[in-house]
Amino acid sequence: xxxxxxxxxxxxxxxxxxxxxxxxxxxxxxxxxxxxxxxxxxxxxxxxxxxxxxxxxxxxxxxxxxxxxxxxxxxxxxxxxxxxxxxxxxxxxxxxxxxxxxxxxxxxxxxxxxxxxxxxxxxxxxxxxxxxxxxxxxxxxxxxxxxxxxxxxxxxxxxxxxxxxxxxxxxxxxxxxxxxxxxxxxxxxxxxxxxxxxxxxxxxxxxxxxxxxxxxxxxxxxxxxxxx
Amino acid sequence: xxxxxxxxxxxxxxxxxxxxxxxxxxxxxxxxxxxxxxxxxxxxxxxxxxxxxxxxxxxxxxxxxxxxxxxxxxxxxxxxxxxxxxxxxxxxxxxxxxxxxxxxxxxxxxxxxxxxxxxxxxxxxxxxxxxxxxxxxxxxxxxxxxxxxxxxxxxxxxxxxxxxxxxxxxxxxxxxxxxxxxxxxxxxxxxxxxxxxxxxxxxxxxxxxxxxxxxxxxxxxx
Numbered sequence: 401x402x403x404x405x406x407x408x409x410x411x412x413x414x415x416x417x418x419x420x421x422x423x424x425x426x427x428x429x430x431x432x433x434x435x436x437x438x439x440x441x442x443x444x445x446x447x448x449x450x451x452x453x454x455x456x457x458x459x460x461x462x463x464x465x466x467x468x469x470x471x472x473x474x475x476x477x478x479x480x481x482x483x484x485x486x487x488x489x490x491x492x493x494x495x496x497x498x499x500x501x502x503x504x505x506x507x508x509x510x511x512x513x514x515x516x517x518x519x520x521x522x523x524x525x526x527x528x529x530x531x532x533x534x535x536x537x538x539x540x541x542x543x544x545x546x547x548x549x550x551x552x553x554x555x556x557x558x559x560x561x562x563x564x565x566x567x568x569x570x571x572x573x574x575x576x577x578x579x580x581x582x583x584x585x586x587x588x589x590x591x592x593x594x595x596x597x598x599x600x601x602x603x604x605x606x607x608x609x610x611x612x613x614x615x616x617x618x619x620x621x622x623x624x625x626x627x628x
Numbered sequence: 629x630x631x632x633x634x635x636x637x638x639x640x641x642x643x644x645x646x647x648x649x650x651x652x653x654x655x656x657x658x659x660x661x662x663x664x665x666x667x668x669x670x671x672x673x674x675x676x677x678x679x680x681x682x683x684x685x686x687x688x689x690x691x692x693x694x695x696x697x698x699x700x701x702x703x704x705x706x707x708x709x710x711x712x713x714x715x716x717x718x719x720x721x722x723x724x725x726x727x728x729x730x731x732x733x734x735x736x737x738x739x740x741x742x743x744x745x746x747x748x749x750x751x752x753x754x755x756x757x758x759x760x761x762x763x764x765x766x767x768x769x770x771x772x773x774x775x776x777x778x779x780x781x782x783x784x785x786x787x788x789x790x791x792x793x794x795x796x797x798x799x800x801x802x803x804x805x806x807x808x809x810x811x812x813x814x815x816x817x818x819x820x821x822x823x824x825x826x827x828x829x830x831x832x833x834x835x836x837x838x839x840x841x842x843x844x845x846x847x848x849x850x
Contacts, residue, residue: 434767465645472652479656483663490667493674555768583768 404527412534419542420601424511429543430593432502434554437561439547440540441495442502445484447536449506453477454520454532461521473516474507481507498561511539546596554588556581683718685775686748686757687728692720696730701837703731708829710734710742710822717837720748726838727751729830732761735822739814740764743773745822747784749830751838754788758823770815780816783807789827797824 418424428446433439456476457464464472485503489496496503506512515535520528551558556578562570586592633639676697683696699719705711710733720728728750735743741764748756758781760774772778783806789797798804799816808816830837 463648465641465648468645468649472649475652475656479660482660486663486667486671490670490674493671493678497678585766585768588767 405530408527408531409534412531412536412538413541414538416535417538417542417604418511418535419539419546420597420604422511422514423601424514425509425539426597428502428505428509429539429546429597430590432499433543433547433550433593433596434588435551435561436544436547436559438498439543439545442499442506443536443540443543445488445499445503446506446509446512447533447540449477449480449484450512450515450532450536451529452480452532453512453516454528455525456480457516457520458523458525458528464521469517469521470513473513473521477512477516478507511535542597542600545600546593549596549599550587550592552577553584554586554592555583682746682759682761683730683748686746686759687720687730691756692722692727694719694721694724696720701729706829708825708832710736710825719837728756729837731826731830733822733826733829735818737814737821738763738765738818739770739812740766743815743818743822745819745826747823747826749827752788753790753827753831753834754786755784755823755827756786757782758784758819760819765815766812770812772809772812773815773819780807780809781819784823787823787827789824789831794824797821 412418416422419429425446428442432442453473453476457473481504484506485496488499488503515532519531523531548558551560556576558575558577560574562573587596634643679697696718699721701717701719703709703711703715703717705714709715709731712734715732717732718730719726720730728748730746730748733745733747735745743763743765744761746759746761748758750756760781763771763774765771765773772780775781792805795803796805797820799806799808799813799820801808801813802817804820806816806820
């Protein structure tokens, strides 16, 4: 039993990571990650929506006829996103100003629908919720890394905008990584997001290849890795 | 006949499917209605608070004793303000006497897209403060007009058309008195021009703007 959960966690965070392996939901990935705080905030909001939508669909999956499953899934996701949008607007207003237009866009982030369709519609509620959460956290990690990279190279700071989330007191946690930095515009603009994501994908692939080479090379140099 | 019709497996399946979709829509609507209802008051409160906090930056509290959000004047679309849509001006009063007006203006000639400005003008025509409400200027280059990225916008504090002649309302590069950052001249040029035009609008419409004595929204005759 615990094997299933372990696999779900591994899939979400590494093997099937939505940000760098499945490459689903690129629109927010590229648009929001101008700073680490923006990336983490949207990532966590997405993770929350994914856990909630997987959790909502899984218990009722037997009553959803396959012909109408997509409209039902979209309805569930859209309703949950609207609930989260209204809640953030009401209780974290400054954050809502920053993430504003991207929160409704979670509805059309295909990773949410993809997990509901391919996992929650076939599995029990608890694994489904875990799957949504882990896929969301996997995406959050990518958004956080990409945001941090772009922020450091683009502005020379890290965690700027933290005060928007936790109030003015959090301003002291903003790090100036490179003092007197004049900024590197490319990193902040959209092309920087593509380049940064490319670097992250390349980095992950490099790690995977190295791992595969280590495990298979000494014994069976000509045979492909066991997992294929 | 109709009994037979509903026993047809295809029809039965279709009806069941439609009903289940309806049920999901119903539950979803109920949930949204409930959340909308409980979040409406906090959202309104935080929007109002955010607006007042913005006003406080350009017109410090204590300079007026009325409710700024309720004392408004509707200004029709106006070329001088750059507003293509009617806009709302907030009027600050002390003892029901107008002491300042907060205008919205839009600069259309920024480097990329419109720059929305909020300008507070005192009764004597001096600028109390200017803030950029929204802009799409290049991050790290033209965005120093935004208070979040620099103090440049404070150059307008206490400026007026009486103090500074119209010819001086330009960036230094064009022979005016306003500083700018090398590499981003188009942005401050647009802002200076928009603030000047808004100030001129204020001078030209002072009588009308100030004649409003009630605390109700009124139409500004044009």
